[in-house]
Structure formats: C-alpha cells, structure tokens
Amino acid sequence: MRSWIIGALGALLLSACGKAEKTAPAPAPAPQVRPSGIDKTQFDPTVRPQDDFYRHVNGTWLRNNPVPADKSNYGAFTKLADDAEQQLRAIIEEAAAKPDKQPGSDEQKVGDFYTAFMNEARADELGIKPLESELARIDAIQDKKALAGVFAQLARIGVDLIPGYIDTDAKNATQYMVYLFQGGTGLPDRDYYLDKGEKFAQIRRQYEAHIGNMLRLAGIDRPQDLAKAIVALETQLAEKQWTKVDSRDAEKTYNKYAFEDLPKLMPNFDWPAYIDTTGIRKSPGIVIAQPSFFAAFDAILQKADLATLKAWMKWHLLRAYAPFLSKPFVDENFAFYGRVLNGIVELKPRWKRGVEATEAALGEVLGRIYVARHFPPQAKARMEELVRNLVKAYEVSIRELDWMSDATKQKALEKLAKFTPKIGYPNKWKDYSALTVAADDLVGNVMRSRQVEHDRQTAKLGGPIDREEWFMTPQTVNAYYNPGMNEIVFPAAILQPPFFDMNADDAVNYGGIGAVIGHEIGHGFDDQGSKYDGDGNLRSWWTEEDRKRFEARTRALIAQYDAYEALPGHHVNGAFTIGENIGDLGGLSIALKAYKMAHPDSPVIDGFTGEQRVFIGWAQIWRRNYKDENLLQRLKSDPHAPSEFRCNGIVRNIPEWYHAFDVKPGDKLYLAPEQRVKIW
Structure with missing residues (x-):
C-alpha cells in the first residue's frame, strides 16, 4: 500500500526589503x-532456484530447525500453532487460577477442565476406574444383536467403530444428512x-504387542492372545475397505439409504437400536x-467370536x-502412536496436552478470548480486500x-459469485451451557464434552441449515473449503507471518495467504469440488467435452506427482x-x-521483483521438516503432498516462474511448455 502527502502549498515570504516572493513548492x-x-x-x-526452489528459499531454515523432540514434524504452520498454544495457555491458566469462579460459567469450565487434566496424581490414583462402567457395558453383551446399541453408545463418547458425521445433504443442500464411513x-x-x-510387517508386530500391553494394563485376561485375534479381525476389515482414492470420490461415496432399506445392506445389524441410540432418527x-x-x-461380525x-x-x-488415564496408559499409548507411527522422541509436557484437551472440549470459548486479544480488526479488513481481489482474478x-x-464458463462464474468467505472468527459462538465440568473428573469431563458435541450435531437434523457454523476454531492454523455450503474459511x-504480514509489501502476502485463499477457492473447482454447484449440490454443471478436457489435465498433474519420491x-x-494439488496450482x-x-x-524491493516475491512468499510458507515415520504415515493417509512438492511441483508448472528466475532447459525443475499443466 502506498501513502501520499498531497497538497503542499507555496508560502509567501516577505523579504528584508518588504517585497513578497513566491517560493517553489516542496517536492x-x-x-x-x-x-x-x-x-x-x-x-x-x-542451491540454485532453477534446480530446487524449495531449498533455495528455505535451505538454511531447514538445517537450523530440526524437528523438536515432542513433535513429528516442524514447519511454518507448526511455529504459528506453537505461538497460539502459548497464548491459549495464558488464557486457560488465568481461568484456572481465578478463585470463586461462578459455577457453570465459561471461566469455571475452562479452568476446571484444565485443573482436572493437570492433576496427574489423581489420574494415577484412579487408573482404569473411570472406564469401568463402559467396560462393563461391553462385558454385558450377551449376543451379537446387542452390538449395534453398544456401537452407538460408544459413538456418543467419541469411540467411532463406525465413523460418521452430519453435514448438508450433497444432493439437497437445504437439509442435513447423516454420513457413515468404513x-x-x-x-x-x-x-x-x-x-x-x-x-509394515514390523509395524504390525509392534501394533499387536501394543494392543496386548493396553489390554494387560486394563486388567483383561489373555491380553496377547486377544491382541492377536484383534489384529486378525482388523486385517479382515482392512481387506474390505475401499482405497483412499475411491473413498474421496464424491459420487461413488454418495449412496443414500432409507432407514427401512438398511437391513438389506446389513441384515444382521440392529439398525433401529443404532439409529435411536445415536439420536439420528x-x-x-x-x-x-x-x-x-x-x-x-x-x-465379518457374524463370523467373529463374540469374545x-x-x-x-x-x-x-x-x-x-x-x-486421559494414568501414566502407564499414557506412556504405552505414546510409545506406539507417538514413537512407532510418527517418530516422536518425547511425550509433550503435560501442560501442552492439557491445553490441547481443553481446546478440544471448549474450543470456541477460548476462541472468543483469543480473537479479542490477538486478532486486530485491520487484519480482517485487509484479508477481505485480498479475498475480493482473488475472486476477481479467478473470474x-x-x-x-x-x-x-462458454456454457461451462458461465456455470463456473455463477458458482464463483456464490462463494461465501468467512474470515477470522464466527459471527455466532457455540453455546456450551449443556456441558458440566468438574475439577476432579478428567475422563468424565472428556466424555461429557464429546456427548455434548454429539448432541449438538444430531440436533441439527430436521432443522434449517446453520450457515454461521464454523468447523475450525479461530485459533486453528489452517483453512478450509466446504462444498456443501460453498464457503471458504480462514x-x-x-493470518500471521509468513502467511500474512500486515507490515509487508503485498507481493509476499499474495504468495502466502493470497495463494492459500486461492487454494481454498480452487477446491470448489478441483476434481471433486467441481462436481458441486454454487448452491452446494452434487450436480454436474459441465458439458461432457469440457469434463473430458478437465480430466485430461488432471491426469497429467497426477502423473507428475506420482513421479515424486518422498522417501x-x-x-x-x-x-x-x-x-x-489442483488447489495449490x-x-x-x-x-x-x-x-x-x-x-x-x-517496485523492486530487497533486490526482488514483484513476481519473484510472490513466488518466494509461496516457498516460505511450506518450509517443514519431517520425521521419516510421520512422512510415511502422511504418504499413506494425508491427501496433501509433502511440503517440498507443494512448492517445487507447483512453480514448475507456472510460466511466469520461468521468466522470474531465468529457468532454462537443463535446469532440474525445467518442464517443457507442453508438459506444464494449467487448469484454472
């Protein structure tokens, strides 16, 4: 942004002899x-930018910022998350330290939830006792007909044997629908x-040993024999699961069943008990x-042994x-899910885990205070301007x-015009009045918070669409696109450096948060988002020829990324x-x-042209180091490519990058013009 001082006026000065003279205006x-x-x-x-743009911009940072002992990866996102964590800690500990908190107030709930978590001695004293009633519920199962009701009760407290969620109906975005997944x-x-x-064979052996250890800690007989049987059962389930590629296909995965038709799919499952207990009728x-x-x-349920x-x-x-249990459970859980699967060396300090747990339970209570303290209004105003400019550029x-x-272009423009941006924080905050929190009942607090959120979601069924709802808290370092509401949320x-710097020139912000804005808008036009119209309905708005041309371009991008070896x-x-990848490009x-x-x-600033600064802004936001275990897990389960390829894999497809950094044939990142992919 440029500022000008306008309207400097000449002054009339009297000379020593009394003659008026006009001076020249000041420059x-x-x-x-x-x-x-x-x-x-x-x-x-x-490192030459033409050979490895990612390491040219971030190489020294990557060398000087190894993954901390309590993390699986570390990057620009992580740094901001760490900052937010410290800010939340101050908010939470302030509430916990305050005497005479009003019972039932948000302050009491935040303070007592954290107090309960931090009382490690109490957790160690209780051991497995907080779960005894739920373990007894499972023990009371006499036959397989009772499984559905217990599945449903476990779902209410966050144990998702049948994962699911509630969202707008993809074929009728004016109503809510229940979705269930493998x-x-x-x-x-x-x-x-x-x-x-x-x-992977080694991981499976360690997984089996881990399950046995957990069952043993819970006082369950024959833990290793049961662990072996559990892994065998889960392997049968895995053999029948769809691949991650098929599972992200919006059309393949939309299979609507009336309640009365569900027994045709699972004739031995007590669907009425599941539906009524989960509250989704x-x-x-x-x-x-x-x-x-x-x-x-x-x-598989019918063939498996009930024990x-x-x-x-x-x-x-x-x-x-x-x-949330005693130290032996915490340590054993970390030994597998932290060390084995993610390569994390040390368990996070208890205060960090306490902040994380409190936020999971009371996220928007903390978010309201976080925004008041740490999000300046001018940042929101500048973001709104960036969003408007990105939408204009897409148009x-x-x-x-x-x-x-032209026919498909018109439909695309209609969808673009219906995008709803949400910036910073919700206009309407969640109500936590139904949640009871006790300073000496950590597991109970977690169970009740999960039940309250479950009930909040099921209460939406049959009602109007709540377009004010957010699916991330304001203190989350991320962004998303929701196809069912055609909204982009930041x-x-x-909205902090390196993504968004209020004091920086616009170029680096366009390369950072501007490209993130563009990425989220781009999800409305990626291989799956493009199947939804501007009202959030899963309905084709393409001509057949245009869809074929689009898919030819996406296949070329798929081939590029298939060639990248991360490990x-x-x-x-x-x-x-x-x-x-379409969103990034x-x-x-x-x-x-x-x-x-x-x-x-x-202008040229710090020796860089505007175009160069945009590309450097993009590279800066993806700096990240990974533990190998975590990177492997991401390759198998994360729909995002590793950071290196989110940088290098994208810039080499953009013609302006070649001009900005004088990239020529023979350079490692060079792609011939006919091999470069342009979609939007």
Missing part, C-alpha cells in the same frame, strides 16, 4: 515502500495391514460411503481414552480459459493428492494474477 515525498517480508537469511545460496481399524490406513514390505436417511465394506462388515469382538471394542475404548482467469466452453491464527521406495500418490496461479492486477507497476 512530494516518494511513495512509502513496505518491507518485502522476505527473510533472506533463511535462503541457501548454494472404520473399525486402529492403524492409519489399510496399507498398514496389507502392504507386504518388512517396514430425524435424518432423511443415511449416506453410506462404502456399501460393499458395510456388507462385508456385517458378515474377540468384545475385546476389540474394549481396545478401541482404551485407545480413545488412554491420553478473469475463467473467462480467459482456452479449454472450456481462521484468525493463520526411498515411497512415492507421492498423485491420484490421492490430486484435489490438493490454481491458488498460486490466481494469486499471482491478482497481485499483477492490483499492482501493475510493482
């Missing part, structure tokens, strides 16, 4: 130039059960994401609540596309990550266009 000062927002000390000048397994992805490689049916899995699940099924249910209860880009017909915590022998899954391309539209005469 107008030069426009204000903001700092670039680029930290060149983090660059690695030994589940029942405790490893990150079906590949962990089915991959024949020694690495007002749903206009249930969308079953993977019907073939549910049919197989029914058969094995009860042990399996207990295992998942223990897995869900281990972080121009859509009109200029050479591969899309919590306050991400020796382990490549990125281009088909699984394609939605995020469109996001950065459109952010660059928006910047050039807003700043046609961009």
Whole structure:
C-alpha cells in the first residue's frame, strides 16, 4: 500500500526589503515502500532456484530447525500453532487460577477442565476406574444383536467403530444428512495391514504387542492372545475397505439409504437400536460411503467370536481414552502412536496436552478470548480486500480459459459469485451451557464434552441449515473449503507471518495467504469440488467435452506427482493428492494474477521483483521438516503432498516462474511448455 502527502502549498515570504516572493513548492515525498517480508537469511545460496526452489528459499531454515523432540514434524504452520498454544495457555491458566469462579460459567469450565487434566496424581490414583462402567457395558453383551446399541453408545463418547458425521445433504443442500464411513481399524490406513514390505510387517508386530500391553494394563485376561485375534479381525476389515482414492470420490461415496432399506445392506445389524441410540432418527436417511465394506462388515461380525469382538471394542475404548488415564496408559499409548507411527522422541509436557484437551472440549470459548486479544480488526479488513481481489482474478482467469466452453464458463462464474468467505472468527459462538465440568473428573469431563458435541450435531437434523457454523476454531492454523455450503474459511491464527504480514509489501502476502485463499477457492473447482454447484449440490454443471478436457489435465498433474519420491521406495500418490494439488496450482496461479492486477507497476524491493516475491512468499510458507515415520504415515493417509512438492511441483508448472528466475532447459525443475499443466 502506498501513502501520499498531497497538497503542499507555496508560502509567501516577505523579504528584508518588504517585497513578497513566491517560493517553489516542496517536492512530494516518494511513495512509502513496505518491507518485502522476505527473510533472506533463511535462503541457501548454494542451491540454485532453477534446480530446487524449495531449498533455495528455505535451505538454511531447514538445517537450523530440526524437528523438536515432542513433535513429528516442524514447519511454518507448526511455529504459528506453537505461538497460539502459548497464548491459549495464558488464557486457560488465568481461568484456572481465578478463585470463586461462578459455577457453570465459561471461566469455571475452562479452568476446571484444565485443573482436572493437570492433576496427574489423581489420574494415577484412579487408573482404569473411570472406564469401568463402559467396560462393563461391553462385558454385558450377551449376543451379537446387542452390538449395534453398544456401537452407538460408544459413538456418543467419541469411540467411532463406525465413523460418521452430519453435514448438508450433497444432493439437497437445504437439509442435513447423516454420513457413515468404513472404520473399525486402529492403524492409519489399510496399507498398514496389507502392504507386504518388512517396514509394515514390523509395524504390525509392534501394533499387536501394543494392543496386548493396553489390554494387560486394563486388567483383561489373555491380553496377547486377544491382541492377536484383534489384529486378525482388523486385517479382515482392512481387506474390505475401499482405497483412499475411491473413498474421496464424491459420487461413488454418495449412496443414500432409507432407514427401512438398511437391513438389506446389513441384515444382521440392529439398525433401529443404532439409529435411536445415536439420536439420528430425524435424518432423511443415511449416506453410506462404502456399501460393499458395510456388507462385508456385517458378515465379518457374524463370523467373529463374540469374545474377540468384545475385546476389540474394549481396545478401541482404551485407545480413545488412554491420553486421559494414568501414566502407564499414557506412556504405552505414546510409545506406539507417538514413537512407532510418527517418530516422536518425547511425550509433550503435560501442560501442552492439557491445553490441547481443553481446546478440544471448549474450543470456541477460548476462541472468543483469543480473537479479542490477538486478532486486530485491520487484519480482517485487509484479508477481505485480498479475498475480493482473488475472486476477481479467478473470474478473469475463467473467462480467459482456452479449454472450456462458454456454457461451462458461465456455470463456473455463477458458482464463483456464490462463494461465501468467512474470515477470522464466527459471527455466532457455540453455546456450551449443556456441558458440566468438574475439577476432579478428567475422563468424565472428556466424555461429557464429546456427548455434548454429539448432541449438538444430531440436533441439527430436521432443522434449517446453520450457515454461521464454523468447523475450525479461530485459533486453528489452517483453512478450509466446504462444498456443501460453498464457503471458504480462514481462521484468525493463520493470518500471521509468513502467511500474512500486515507490515509487508503485498507481493509476499499474495504468495502466502493470497495463494492459500486461492487454494481454498480452487477446491470448489478441483476434481471433486467441481462436481458441486454454487448452491452446494452434487450436480454436474459441465458439458461432457469440457469434463473430458478437465480430466485430461488432471491426469497429467497426477502423473507428475506420482513421479515424486518422498522417501526411498515411497512415492507421492498423485491420484490421492490430486484435489490438493489442483488447489495449490490454481491458488498460486490466481494469486499471482491478482497481485499483477492490483499492482501493475510493482517496485523492486530487497533486490526482488514483484513476481519473484510472490513466488518466494509461496516457498516460505511450506518450509517443514519431517520425521521419516510421520512422512510415511502422511504418504499413506494425508491427501496433501509433502511440503517440498507443494512448492517445487507447483512453480514448475507456472510460466511466469520461468521468466522470474531465468529457468532454462537443463535446469532440474525445467518442464517443457507442453508438459506444464494449467487448469484454472
């Protein structure tokens, strides 16, 4: 932003002899130039940008910022999350320390929840006792007909043997719908059960030992025998699960069943008991994401030994609540899910885990205070301007596309015009009045908070769509696109450097948060989001020829990402990550266009042109180091490509990057023009 001082006036001065003289007007000062927002000390000048743009911009940072002992990865997102964590700690500990808190107040709930978590001696004293009633509920199962009701009760306290959620109906966005998904397994992805490689075989052995240890800590007889049976059961389930690629297909996974038709899919499952206990009777049916899995699940439940099924249910209860039990449970849970699966060396300090747990239970209570203290109104105003400029740039880009017909362009523009941006924090905050919190009942507090949230969600069924609801808290360092509401959402915590710098020149902000804005808008036009119209309905608005041309371009991007080897022998899954890769490519391309539209005469700052600063802004936000275990898990279960490829894999497809950094044939990142992918 430039500021000018306008209207300097000449002055009439009287000379010594009394003659009036007119002086020349003072020269107008030069426009204000903001700092670039680029930290060149983090660059690695030994790496050419043409060969590895990611490490050219971030090489020194990557060397100087190893993954901390209590983390699985560390990057720009993590740094902001750590800052927010400290800010939340101050808010929470202030509430906990205050005497004479009003019973039932938000302050009392926040303070007492954290107090209960921090009382490790009390947790150690109680041991497994807080779960005894739920373990007894499982023990009381006499036959398999009772399974459905217990599944439902466990779902109410956050133990999802059948994972599900409530959202707008993808085929009728004016009503809410229940969605159920395949589940029942405790490893990150079906590949962990089915991959024949020694690495995964070792993880399976460690998983079995871990389950046995947890059952033993809970006082359950024959723990290792049951652990072996549980892993065998979960392997059967994994064999019937859909792949992660098929499971992200919006059309394949929309399979609506009327309540009365569910027994045709799972004839041995007591659906009425499940529906009534979960409180979803007002749903206009249930969308079953993977019907073939549910049919197989029914058969597997019938064949399995009841004692094995009860042990399996207990295992998942223990897995869900281990972080809130005594130290032996906490340590054993961390030994597998922290060290084995993520490579984390040390358990987080208890205060960090306490902040995390309190936020999970009372997120928007904390969010309201966080915003008041840490989110300046001018940041929201500047973000709103950026969003408007990104939408304008998308509009121009859509009109200029050479591969899309006018008919489809018109529909795309109609959808774009209906996008709803949400910035910073909700207009309406969640009500936590139904939640009871006690300073000496940690597990009870967690159970009640999960039940309250479950009931909050089921209460939406049969009612009007709440377009004010947020699915992230303001203190979350992230952003999202919701296709059912056609909205893009940017919590306050991400609106900080390196994503968004109020004091920096616009270029680095367009390359950072501007590209993130573009990314989220781009999800409305990625391989799955593009199947929804502007009202949030899963309905094709494409001509058949345009869809074919679009899919040809996405296949080319899939092939590029399939070639990237993130770990020796382990490549990125281009088909699984394609939605995020389309978002990245469109996001950065459109952010660059928006910047050039807003700043046609961009100055050189710190030796970089405006275009160069946009690209550097993009590279800065993806700096991240991973533990190998965590990176492997992400390759198997995360629809985002690793950070290196979110940077290098995108810039090499954008023509302006070649001009900005003089990239030529023979450079490692060079792609011939005909190989570069442009979608939006």
